[in-house]
Amino acid sequence: MLNLCARIRRPLLASSHCSFRISCNLNTSSHPPQVPQPVDNECNDFLPWLRHKYGAEFTSHLSIGKSGYGRSLFACKPIQAGDCMLKVPDCLELTQDNLPPKVSSLLGKDVGNKAKLALVILLHQKLGQASEWAPYISCLPPVEEMHNTIFWSDEELEMIKPSSYLYNETLKHKDQVEKKFSSIQHVLDNFPEYFEHVTLHKFKHAHALVESRAWVGRRSATLVPFVEFFNHDAFSKTEILYDDSAQILQYIASKNYAPGDEVLIKYGKIPNAELLLHFGFTIPFNRYNMVQVEINLPQHDQLREMKLDLLNKHTTLPLKDANKLHSRGIRYMVKEVKSSSGKGRGIPQELRTFARVVCCTSPKELQDLALEATQNDGRLTRIPLKNRARELEAHQFLNLKFNNMIENCNAALESLTRHSSLLLSGNNTRRMHLARDLLGGELHILISASAWLKNYCETLKD
Numbered sequence: 112m113l114n115l116c117a118r119i120r121r122p123l124l125a126s127s128h129c130s131f132r133i134s135c136n137l138n139t140s141s142h143p144p145q146v147p148q149p150v151d152n153e154c155n156d157f158l159p160w161l162r163h164k165y166g167a168e169f170t171s172h173l174s175i176g177k178s179g180y181g182r183s184l185f186a187c188k189p190i191q192a193g194d195c196m197l198k199v200p201d202c203l204e205l206t207q208d209n210l211p212p213k214v215s216s217l218l219g220k221d222v223g224n225k226a227k228l229a230l231v232i233l234l235h236q237k238l239g240q241a242s243e244w245a246p247y248i249s250c251l252p253p254v255e256e257m258h259n260t261i262f263w264s265d266e267e268l269e270m271i272k273p274s275s276y277l278y279n280e281t282l283k284h285k286d287q288v289e290k291k292f293s294s295i296q297h298v299l300d301n302f303p304e305y306f307e308h309v310t311l312h313k314f315k316h317a318h319a320l321v322e323s324r325a326w327v328g329r330r331s332a333t334l335v336p337f338v339e340f341f342n343h344d345a346f347s348k349t350e351i352l353y354d355d356s357a358q359i360l361q362y363i364a365s366k367n368y369a370p371g372d373e374v375l376i377k378y379g380k381i382p383n384a385e386l387l388l389h390f391g392f393t394i395p396f397n398r399y400n401m402v403q404v405e406i407n408l409p410q411h412d413q414l415r416e417m418k419l420d421l422l423n424k425h426t427t428l429p430l431k432d433a434n435k436l437h438s439r440g441i442r443y444m445v446k447e448v449k450s451s452s453g454k455g456r457g458i459p460q461e462l463r464t465f466a467r468v469v470c471c472t473s474p475k476e477l478q479d480l481a482l483e484a485t486q487n488d489g490r491l492t493r494i495p496l497k498n499r500a501r502e503l504e505a506h507q508f509l510n511l512k513f514n515n516m517i518e519n520c521n522a523a524l525e526s527l528t529r530h531s532s533l534l535l536s537g538n539n540t541r542r543m544h545l546a547r548d549l550l551g552g553e554l555h556i557l558i559s560a561s562a563w564l565k566n567y568c569e570t571l572k573d
């Protein structure tokens with residue numbers, strides 16, 4: 112997996128799950144909502160079920176309604192900053208432990224938490240009204256309402272091709288889910304009473320439900336009815352704390368809410384590519400966006416081996432496996448560069464190092480770089496190349512790369528605009544907007560990086 116994924120490895124909703132004691136002023140008396148909530152008739156059975164199962168106080172501060180993001184949680188009475196809006200005991204979780212032991216025992220060690228939780232969903236779907244979780248299971252969105260890129264057709268995926276990270280991750284993800292399905296096939300066959308008619312398509316749906324709704328529990332992935340109706344706001348400061356001794360998750364308001372206000376939480380610092388992959392949505396002007404830049408050492412470069420060797424010895428890049436570089440190039444994640452004349456934060460130092468090495472034309476230059484690295488902290492080209500012409504060339508090389516990406520992105524966005532009138536189905540239109548949001552965000556980053564590089568090159572010409 113790329114760094115991007117590793118860093119925010121919580122496609123399951125990020126829970127703080129920290130050991131923390133806090134005194135809460137959760138009022139345990141049951142109040143009916145003081146203001147009408149946006150109506151959600153499909154949840155008619157769910158709230159009474161929830162209150163019956165977990166007590167009326169569970170929903171004393173928040174209630175379910177409809178928002179522009181699907182179902183959402185709304186304040187049903189005034190909430191002050193610092194109030195505990197919701198207390199969730201461990202017992203409210205649906206986990207892999209809900210699989211019958213005879214099913215679990217047949218699952219191989221290679222079957223992960225998410226696949227197991229997907230099986231839990233499938234099992235309860237099959238049980239229908241006989242399942243004690245039926246009111247909750249029936250509230251889960253159907254596949255037609257999900258836009259995670261794993262569900263996009265080849266044609267739809269073409270729209271996001273210039274976003275090489277998302278495009279490649281989607282293909283990888285599809286492949287992984289298919290492999291997971293193969294690894295549980297024998298279990299599905301063995302227990303038709305639970306899993307009859309479970310197809311790859313149904314498994315993908317259940318798996319995507321887990322990815323977009325489950326929390327990383329202390330032991331495994333967990334689904335938490337009601338809690339999963341929190342939608343994402345990158346600016347939300349709602350605190351999520353875990354009281355170890357009481358084994359209760361607590362949601363602490365960071366601001367005041369009036370009855371009827373939508374209450375959102377922050378899933379994490381998630382760029383649009385990840386939001387689209389795991390949750391099926393994007394946010395405009397997402398400040399966590401990143402673009403993947405993929406570059407390679409030209410095959411015809413006579414100094415290629417020497418350059419590879421140098422990069423392997425003196426960088427902390429994903430260069431450990433030089434074969435990877437041979438075949439696929441190196442991938443860097445680039446963020447927005449805030450100021451075209453500032454320090455260039457956002458263009459990774461390693462990317463500039465790579466460009467400086469690529470542009471060397473003699474063994475002597477490479478040896479000098481190696482010497483400089485050993486004389487300093489062991490890392491390559493921490494300072495600009497002494498040879499200004501070469502420094503200029505390296506950054507022009509990079510800028511060329513960025514400009515090509517800008518062109519591709521622009522062309523894709525133009526094509527989306529041109530074809531928008533031809534797209535008739537609802538999903539297509541929605542996905543086209545998502546693709547536009549994604550590419551628009553990436554274009555913004557590429558332009559900012561290119562502006563910085565252009566400016567830097569100008570300073571070298573002075």
Ligand SMILES: C[S@@+](CC[C@H](N)C(=O)[O-])C[C@H]1O[C@@H](n2cnc3c(N)ncnc32)[C@H](O)[C@@H]1O
Pocket residue numbers: 179180181182183252323324339340341342343344389390391392393394
């Ligand atoms: C954990 S669920 C939240 C409840 C969900 N809205 C529902 O109707 O069940 C996550 C899903 O909600 C939607 N969602 C959450 N935050 C969103 C946002 N800021 N913009 C658009 N969709 C959002 C996405 O479909 C996402 O996969």
